[in-house]
Amino acid sequence: MSRRFTPKVVSANHLIEGDAVWLTEDDRWTRDIAQAELIEDEAVAQLRLLFAKSQPAVVVGPDLVDAVKGADGGPVPTHFREAFRTHGPTNYLHGKRAEGLTPRGKIPGNETLSNV
Amino acid sequence: MYKYNEFDEAFVRERVRQFRTQVERRIDGSLTEEEFRPLRLMNGLYLQLHAYMLRVAIPYGTLNPDQMRQLAMIAERWDRGYGHFTTRQNIQFNWPRLKDVPDILDALADVGMHAIQTSGNCVRNVTADHFAAAAADEIADPRPVAELLREWSTDHPEFQFLPRKFKIAITGSPNDRAVTRAHDIGLRMVRNEAGEPGFEVLVGGGLGRTPMLAQVIRDFLPKADLLPYIEAILGAYNLKGRRDNKYKARIKITVFENGLDAFKADVEERFARLRSQWTGADQEILAEIEAQFAPPAFRNAPVDAYEAFRAGNGVFRAWTDVNLHPHKVDGYAIVSISLKKHGATPGDATADQMRVMADLAERYGHGELRISHEQNVILPHVHKSDLPAVWAALREAELATANIGLVSDIIACPGMDYCALATARSIPIAQQIATRFEELKVEHEVGPLKIKISGCINACGHHHVGHIGILGLDRAGVENYQVTLGGDGTETAAIGEKMGPGFPAEEIVGAVERLVLGYLEVRRDAEETFLEAFRRLGPEPFKGFLYGTEETADAA
Incomplete structure (x- = not known):
């Protein structure tokens, strides 16, 4: 039996700004992971990744990242590294939080941020 | 301090011009990321978790006030108002946008700075004792040699594709403040029994996943033999270094796997062949560089007012106890400015703080600033009579934390x-x-x-x-x-x-x-x-x- 597939989001960095972006169902790149497409089928995930890789003049380093469905239905990253990418650094209010975006996933030491 | 000559200036400008067109071609889609990545890394540009990061070299940790002010300007104009000083005497900007980077590099070139070879498998920024030319315990100023190494290694055609990155550190003092034994090559300026200047050469140090201390490969190398000898070491490493496994590619593994004796034999054989090709042009260049590092016009003034102020002010006294180091000139002190205020990010300075430090260096510090590998800023030459004024200005800028070398200087x-x-x-x-x-x-x-x-x-x-x-x-x-x-x-x-x-x-x-x-x-x-x-x-x-x-x- 094959292992159960962990749902994924397609994530990358924006070519110009370098910040974290995620692929949406309608083929846009969003800076808010809550709006990203949560992919629950492995074959679809591979197709979506290929689609992302076909846009080298828009994003850098697209990859599949583990996520689960949050209470609001949007994706929540499972690993803290990916949670950081929705959050920005913890030493200054710069990056995603400074842009008014809500971090998702567990930032260690700040469990209240979890949206799972 | 060293000023770019026409060649340096033309080279750095040409590199910025090339990178500007590379960025344009990346943005318009003519270059893929795979093609662009090595080009951006050659110019110090990384892509990190939240943004690009630009790593700018501060060769041998030395800055003049105008350079520091330019870093402040860059931080404000193209970044988020601060910079991060690193353990290899670089400064990193954490938020530049790709399209702005060529302008940032031009702004750096305006003050004789660059980001060349701050990444990639080449000879990186050459680091030196941050107390160079000021420390009481020093034999000689290591920075002219570091500058010679910078010029020699920059765009060196043989060493642009080494098996892995390569770091050189140099100290002119027996008290090693440059962590030479943790470098690929460590150089210690020494004198032999006849009193002639030279180097103790260490090789194969490094931290990372396989930490090793550098070993002595030559206990005395005459000063004039330096570049051919370094070239022999790099040549041996370039061929023997492992390219099959990134984690075994540093010279420390090459030395370890071959044994120091076998590696040394290879180096010495190469050196014997290379030496005669060096006919002294490098020593002429070194002499020109050395002339640019002439000591400032130190002054002679009473220090009574300093002593009196120190006796009467406990907070100032605590700061002088830990943030000052002995200077080679009577009446002077080396001032370490802590970028480690309790609870702050180690090594970070805001643009305002950079300007304060630049102004203090200009007014009280003979126009010199240093960046230490311990992520602090140094005013290497301050007359003691100026210390109360320097300290007061630092306090206002939240830069007077008295913790150099203590638990919180992390x-x-x-x-x-x-x-x-x-x-x-x-x-x-x-x-x-x-x-x-x-x-x-x-x-x-x-x-x-x-x-x-x-x-x-x-x-x-x-x-x-x-x-x-x-x-x-x-x-x-x-x-x-x-x-x-x-x-x-x-x-x-x-x-x-x-x-x-x-x-x-x-x-x-x-x-x-x-x-x-x-x-x-x-x-x-x-x-x-x-x-x-x-x-x-x-x-x-x-x-x-x-x-x-x-x-x-x-x-x-």
Whole structure:
């Protein structure tokens, strides 16, 4: 039996700004992971990744990242590294939080941020 | 200080022009990321977790006030108003946009700076003792040699595709403040029995996942033989270094796997062949460089007012006790400006703070600033009579923390807060340790203690050579911190010993506190430092403190 597939989001960095972006169902790149497409089928995930890789003049380093469905239905990253990418650094209010975006996933030491 | 000649200027401008068109072609889609990546890395541009990061070289850690002001301008105009000084005497900007980077590089070129070879498998920024040309214990100023190495290694056609990155550090003092034994090549300026100047050459040091201390490959190399000898070392490494495995590609592994004797034989054979090709042009260039590093016009003035102010002001006195080092000229002091205010991010300076430091260097410091590998800023030449004014200005800018060399003067890499390679955060751990020891009010009693924190095994935070080293790892999706003890980056260098199991983030500060308070109980007297006590007693009692198994003196 094959292992159960962990749902994924397609994530990358924006070519110009370098910040974290995620692929949406309608083929846009969003800076808010809550709006990203949560992919629950492995074959679809591979197709979506290929689609992302076909846009080298828009994003850098697209990859599949583990996520689960949050209470609001949007994706929540499972690993803290990916949670950081929705959050920005913890030493200054710069990056995603400074842009008014809500971090998702567990930032260690700040469990209240979890949206799972 | 060294000023770019026409060749430097033309070379750096041409490189910016090339990179500008490369960025344009990347943005319009003519270059893929795969094609562009090596080009951006050659110019110090990384892509990190939240943004691009531009690493700018501060060769041998030396800056003039105009350069520091330009860094402030760049921080404000194209970044978020601050910069991060690193353990290799670079400054990193954490938020540049790709399309702005060519303009930033042009702005750097305006003040004789660049980001060339701050990344990639080439000879990186050559680092030097941050007290160079000022320290009382110095034999000679290492910076002219460092500048010669910068010019020689920049775009060196043979060494642009080394097996792996290559780091050189140089010190002109027997007290090693440049961590030479943790470098691919370490150079120590020495004199032989006849009094002639030369170098002790060390090779094969490095931290990272396989920490090793450099070994002496030549105990005396005449000054004029330096470049051919370094070229022989790099040539041997370039061929023998392993390209099959990134983790075995540094010269430390080449030396280890071949053995120092075999590697040295190869180097010496190459050197014998190369030496005659060097006909002295390099020494003429070195003489020109040396002339540019002539000492400033030191002045002779009374220091009575300084002594009186010091006697009457306890806060100032505490600062002078730890933030000053002996200068080679009477009446002068070396001032270390701490970028480690308790609770702040180690190594960060705001644009305003950069301008304050630039102004102070201009007004009171003979126009010189240095960046230390310990992520602080140095005013190397300040007359003692000016110290009260310097201190007052630093205080206003929140730059007068009196903690150089103490518990809260922590080296920390950017860690998971910024770095794409990190496995855990470093900055918050440093902030919490510093804040905790500020609450305990014991750091002056504890005395010299170097805590160094890395957020991954690559060891940018030098944890292996910290008296207390902390390595942040990802253990099953949770940050975990491993402790090493007894490391030392100086002339008595040692790699720290790994203790037992790591600690979760919420426990590591308490563990460090137990360790330091435990040391206070077992030290022979107030003169015995943490490192000396560790060397005398061995790891066992310290393990006890760390894991809470050691009985206290009262209970025993």
